[in-house]
Amino acid sequence: MSTLVRIPVGVVLERSKASSPWIDFLWQPVAVLPGEPEANPWTKLKEDGDRVTFYAGGAVLEFHSTDTGSYRDNLSTGQPVLWVVLRPTGTEPPFEVVCVTADGSEGENYTAAGNDIVDSVPMPEAIRTALDTFVFEHHVERPFYKRKQTRPDPEALGRRARVDKDDE
Numbered sequence: 770m771s772t773l774v775r776i777p778v779g780v781v782l783e784r785s786k787a788s789s790p791w792i793d794f795l796w797q798p799v800a801v802l803p804g805e806p807e808a809n810p811w812t813k814l815k816e817d818g819d820r821v822t823f824y825a826g827g828a829v830l831e832f833h834s835t836d837t838g839s840y841r842d843n844l845s846t847g848q849p850v851l852w853v854v855l856r857p858t859g860t861e862p863p864f865e866v867v868c869v870t871a872d873g874s875e876g877e878n879y880t881a882a883g884n885d886i887v888d889s890v891p892m893p894e895a896i897r898t899a900l901d902t903f904v905f906e907h908h909v910e911r912p913f914y915k916r917k918q919t920r921p922d923p924e925a926l927g928r929r930a931r932v933d934k935d936d937e
Contacts, residue, residue, distance in 0.1 A: 771833060771834055771835070773832055773833065773834055773903070773907065774831070774832040774899065774903055775830070775831050776803065776829070776830045776831075776896060777804055777805040777828075777829055777830075778801050778803060778804070778805065778828055778829070778830050778869050778896070779801070779802040779804070779805050779824060779825075779826070779827050779828075780798060780800075780801055780802075780824075780825045780826060780827070780828060780853055780855075780866045781798070781799050781802065781814065781822060781823070781825065782796055782797065782799065782822070782855070782864070783796070783798075783799045783821070783822050783823075784796055784820070784821045784823065785797075785821075786820075796855070796863070796886060797886075797888055798825075798853035798855065798886070798888050798890050800890055800893075801830075801869055801890050801892075801896070802893070803893050803895040803896050806824060806827075809824075810824065810825060810826035810827070811823055811824070811825065811826070811862045812824045825855070825862075825864065825866055826865070826866045827866070828866045828867075828868065828869040830851070830869045830870065830871065831870075832871070832899075832900060833872075834907045836874075836875075837903070837904050837907050837909070838911075839872040839873060839875075840871050840872065840900055840904050841904050841908060843872070843873060843892075843900075844897070844900060844901055848891065849871070849891075849892040849900070850890060850891060850892055851869055851870065851871055851889065851892050851896070852868075852870050852872075852873065852875070852876025852879075852887060852888070852889050853866070853868075853869050853886075853887070853888055853890060854866075854867040854869070854870075854876065854879045854885050854886070855867065855885065855886040855887075856882075856884065856885050856886075857885075857886075864886070867879070867885065871892070871896075876889070
């Protein structure tokens with residue numbers, strides 16, 4: 770997979786008090802900033818009662834020429850999003866930023882691990898413009914080919930007569 774564009778981004782998270790006896794806080798990505806801010810990771814940005822917003826750190830958003838179909842689908846929704854993947858560290862800080870992607874399939878693949886937090890945030894206008902230009906320049910329409918299933922041979926699944934060595 771060839772990476773043709775790399776855009777540094779910053780991830781903003783929100784921590785809110787949970788109303789659950791099993792966990793203390795809920796964590797959720799709330800924004801992706803184009804460019805990487807000069808702030809240190811885990812800088813507190815805002816505190817509003819039980820909600821605290823942090824700059825969690827940077828990541829690199831990559832555009833690949835093989836994924837332009839997914840990007841185009843994302844852009845065509847009218848409200849394109851970026852998927853942010855966070856992984857618990859078990860220590861402080863509580864999460865690491867694993868990935869930011871514009872490809873919904875890639876974001877969905879990270880949900881299989883079970884422990885990662887995968888959530889979508891609105892795509893900033895600067896990134897939307899860059900992605901739109903990338904898709905325009907690199908998208909190649911590929912026809913869909915449906916594979917034909919070969920019919921099973923019913924005789925191949927039947928019982929075979931036992932052959933004794935003496936009968937050979």
